[in-house]
Amino acid sequence: MITISVAAQRFGRDMEESFATIGRLIDEARRRDTSLLVLPEACLGGYLPSLGGGDESEETRQRRLRNLPPALDLDGPEIARVAAMAGGMVVTFGFCEADGADRYNAAVTVHGDGVLGSYRKVHQPLGENLCYAAGSEYRAFDTPVGRMGMQICYDKAFPEAARELALDGAEIITSLSAWPTSRTGRAENMADDRWTHRFDIYDRARALENQVVWVASNQAGSFGSLDFVCSAKIVGPGGEVLAGTGVRPGLATATLDVRDAIAAARGGGMYNLRDRRPSVYGTLVDDDSMSRVDRVMSRA
Known part of the structure; x- marks a missing residue:
């Protein structure tokens, strides 16, 4: 058995x-006998x-x-x-990683022995590419609590x-x-915000379709023009929110017990990873796939 804790908390520029x-x-977390603690994106120094992007003025861009x-x-x-x-x-936890002149929106997993794994965000929303370079791989790594993988924010939509x-x-x-609230048409109650709903749906779907334990942290409060939806959660391999x-x-x-929970989810006759049929998924890795989507949409 392991105890997992996950945070929704505000982090700003003050290191x-x-x-x-x-x-x-x-x-x-230590008082709760936690073995794995997951903190939000951009803990050290805050987010953007x-x-x-879009119609942003040059003055606004330079200020940002x-x-x-x-x-x-x-x-x-x-x-x-x-x-x-x-x-x-x-x-x-998340931070802004330096690599020469490039910056990356990054995550790292640490232990008293040092760095266990690191990750650079691959998928970039809404002009984030104006500030950060994009990462280029997903890779799992071994830790004292089991084999882990990391992703950041918009990645969960893929x-x-x-x-x-x-x-x-x-x-x-x-x-x-x-992950912020909607930029337009915000709901009075954050629990009803459409971006809160998206956040929660992605978390449960990603856990269920891969039959893994999914741990989703988030920023809280406000920073700049962004208001964050919180909604940190631990999701079991059956898509159930455990906390x-x-x-x-x-x-x-x-x-x-992570391995027992995964074995139970995969042992009921629906083992999603085993039952895939990669031979029929060609368009997923076809560089021309978007041109076909665009052609279909133009005829609609």
Whole structure:
């Protein structure tokens, strides 16, 4: 049995405040006998103050580019500081990674022994590519709590991303987010917001279709022009929400035997990974697939 905790919490530009918040969450998770703690996207230094693109003016673009989170090295002192705080716990969190002149929206999993795995966000929404370079791979890795995979925010909207990790043996997939409310037509109650509904549907679908344990963190509160939906949760391999924060900041915790839960989900006659038929999925990796979609849509 392992205990998993996941956070919906606000993180901004103040690095010392970020470390203090991480420390408090680790302390609370430790009181709950947590083995794996999953924190949000952009913990160290916060997310972007807005998402650009479209009709954004050059003045607005330059202002946004002057207010980016600090770019950190994967082997730098900031990541090592969180690893030391983690001790015997496995902790996953997001940050802005520096690689020469490039910046990446990144996630890392650490333990007292150091970095266990890292990931650079592949799918970029709404002008995020104006600030970050895109990652290029999904890869699972071994940890003291089992084989894990990581993805970030918009990645959850792509079934192929989670499937790639599941096929690489991931038993637990962590999905770190700074997922906001809808930019237009916001609901008065955040629980009714259409982007909250999308967030929740993706989390449950990705867990169920891959029959894995899915752990979804999120930012909370507001940053710049963005208001975040919270909704951190732990989803079992049958798509059931084992624990969640709802649309409030907090820490959700569940205890389960990951391998037994996965075996039970896959042993009932519907083992999705086994029953795939890749020979008929050619358009998934066909570079010309979008041109066919566009042709169909133009005739509609």
